[in-house]
Amino acid sequence: MSLEYPGDLKYLDTHEYVRLEGEIATIGITAFAVDQLGDIVFLELPEVGDAITKGETFGTVESVKAVEDLNSPITGTVIDRNEPLLDAPEQVADDPYGEGWFIKVRVNDPGEIDDALTADEYSAQVEG
């Protein structure tokens, strides 16, 4: 398997990624997760304004076969969610780190993601 794990992102061992730019975090799922899930058919995401908490569930992603909780890598307030993706969740697969993002969050403490995995650590875990 040769899936990509961009070096500027941080990762959870439960296959969510976070891209932190200042105090704004963009959250989605990794190429590995997309590959494992297969055809993604449904996505449930929090509303703009909702608070999410590090380590807790913020939504769900469903493939034809399975439903999986989405775990938050960070604490903060949802400022945007990917509305077009809710109508066409299968498009996550085309560009998980770009157009396939799930939510944007204004974070309380950027330092919270320090213990998340680097790209190398994550890729070693899923492909090792």
Added chain:
Amino acid sequence: MVKQEENALPLYKTPLYFLAQELKARLTSFGGWEMPVQFSGITNEHEAVRNAAGMFDISHMGKFTFQGKNLITKLQYLVPSDLSRLQPGQAQYTVLLNPEGGIIDDIIFYYQGENSSGEQQGVIIVNAATTSKDKAWLLQHIDANELNFQDLSKGKILIAVQGPKAVEYLQPFVQSDLSQVKAFGHLEAPVLGKTAFLARTGYTGEDGFEVMLDPEEGVKLWRSLVDAGVIPCGLGARDTLRLEAAMALYGQDIDDTTTPLEAGLGWLVHLDTKGDFIGRPILERQKTAGVQRRLVGIQMQGRNIARHGYQVLSAGTVVGEVTSGTLSPTLGYPIALAYVPTQLATVGQQLEVEIRGKTYPAVVVKKPFYRSKARVANS
């Protein structure tokens, strides 16, 4: 999502396992076997079966053969269906029942007729996870010596070729005219030069054949069908296809605690034409008094998918449980099977399903959710 976990128990592998590996299929454990869940993607495989042809390695299923003077009489006592009306070359989908009328397993009995010494011959195909349970039950109720029972479960390969073009793709490898075989008909004929058992049955709601043959020819047939353009399919597509066709999955939709009358399998119960059988008193009572609950088809009103184990509500009160659910690839909306009280089991009945703490509207719809035009024309 969740972390990856290693399987703790060693799993059986079918003789076609290495071909799934070659094709980089995603594998899963199912009923004690390591089986492909998908090859090219569930949606793609599902559509191949609906529109052209797909094939499944179902070698993990239990395969028994019987031979003896009073085969039909012995088996008649174990199932609610009247097997005596079967002609050689015909088959009956039916269920093994326990004394409570509960379903031990759903099976297909293929009646092959009598041999030259007047012995009746037949084949029974059962679910993978229930193979040893069924075998024990059958051997408990028949005399294995008298009936000459054989368990071919591990020795033979079973390949299901399904879809409107299944016969077209399969025919070149079979020395017999498959178009002459009716739905649920079966025969023994040479496949790639060696005798095989072929049945016009399946679990997808489409036309097609299930082929039982030796491993060497099975591997050759699989490779030949791949080369011919038949799409390899895994258990994922098998589940979405069978659910659209509203075919029950043992262990989810039916089990030891559900009777055929509750499960909407009343058409298997022939109380009027056959004598005593295990579970008969319960089914007679249910037939007279009516059942308390029924397995119904449900269509979700939104995009949320009802899944196995989710609760079904009516006016805010829990009334039942979803047994199987998915997003229907063919129909484009979520469908499910659920047990609900009989008074709520009529088509058009509004219900709700609880999904992750919220309730969503659903409606009882006619089963099956999808019916193949090709299959209707054929049967």
